[in-house]
Amino acid sequence: MVKTKEQRVHEVFEKISSNYDSMNSVISFQQHKKWREDTMRAMAVKPGSKALDVCCGTADWTLALAKETGPEGHVVGLDFSENMLSVGREKTATTPTIELIHGNAMELPFEDNTFDYVTIGFGLRNVPDYKQVLSEMHRVVKPGGMVVCLETSQPDSMFFNTFFRMYFRFIMPIFGKLFAKSYDEYSWLQESQKDFPDRKQLTALFEDVGLKNVTSKPYSGGAAARHIGYK
Template sequence: MNQQEMKEKARYVHSVFENIADEYDRMNHVISFGSHIAWRNYTMKQMNIQPGQTAIDVACGTCDWTISLARAVGPEGKVVGLDFSQNMLNVGAYKVDRAGVGQQVELVHGDAMKLPYPDDTFDYATIGFALRNVPDVQTVLNEMTRVVKPGGKVVSLEVSKPPFLPYRKLFYLYFYHILPWIAKLVVNKYEEYAWLPKSLTHFPDSRELAAMFRKAGLDPVRVKLFMGGVAALHIGIKGEASGKTTESKMGSAIT
């Protein structure tokens, strides 16, 4: 993608999320059949966050993950939620307030491609269901790696491509053809939700994404597939000189 195409993608994605902010949470629940909650809970357990630690939730949207992180780090810790859609952040700010974690959360209007923090700032950098949306995945992974401390973790939870071909076709039938119509029925927005599957088309599969994690300087990288690979969790550690991706407690589909 050249610079102009990247700019256009960013502009388009920005307009999509500005438009769907108010119904984002409800639709997220509907289209994932509520599974995103279990995936996030599993992810949080794997991250093993300690009170007093620090995290940046990149492309935090309406702040579900930001709030989980804030609860885990407690009042002695600090979590930054960063997003370029002010409307998504506004919904997030309300939820952060309601969750009573405002003391340890700072919401920042910013670009995932250029994180406004010095090197080695956070213990964790997370990105949930957003890597597909950014103009350049490798740049964002490089940035997330840059701002975590040595030994810190970069974590992505994202829609993925099931490795078993017949199942992948079935999933695509739902994702590309049925999902936008569900959105049309529930919130009367077809085009914005037709973007969702389109954003997966050129996105790397879980093995390719693990390779991009390693290219960013994360090693080892652990991968867990959910529901046969419709979603994938990647966790990479910065600056551990330990060679290859490891088989982990997380189980399946290790690259």
């Protein structure tokens, strides 16, 4: 039986959960930390606010959000991989303002207008329907609230774009094999990168679901980008 994208993604993350955090630094040459920090700065999260981190995985961004929302805030992390969540649960055990829940980004289990911030970090390219997930994020954020996506993107320069694709296709799986004994999983992850919208296309998708004042910023020559929009 042919597996759906959703089933395959689920299998991949169930398998790589224990190596995920260290592999992130290997495959992005530590760059992901800078991208995350810059995005958090741009968000200027208000203490005491309520945030949702969609596709939270091992909860790195969830923890960063909780640091900003502080003791009066509340941060929910949602993911459909129990193994990724269980790594996240260990990391967040001493942060009582964080709640990690099992769920699907395609159908968020929250009322309309619930959160001040809704984020997705390196998750959007993995879902079966980008627009459906963005529209769910738009639905659950409060009017005036912020929707934020940090994701790999398509570099502007043709030369760098070709290099980046080659890297994802040939080098990253080798790193996956060497450091995480998972050649197939890291090889498969490039599939989700190569067809992902570029900055302009993702901005248009944000606007299609009703988000306003959408801005984007490229990182590392456009290898990654953050998008921010408001409801």
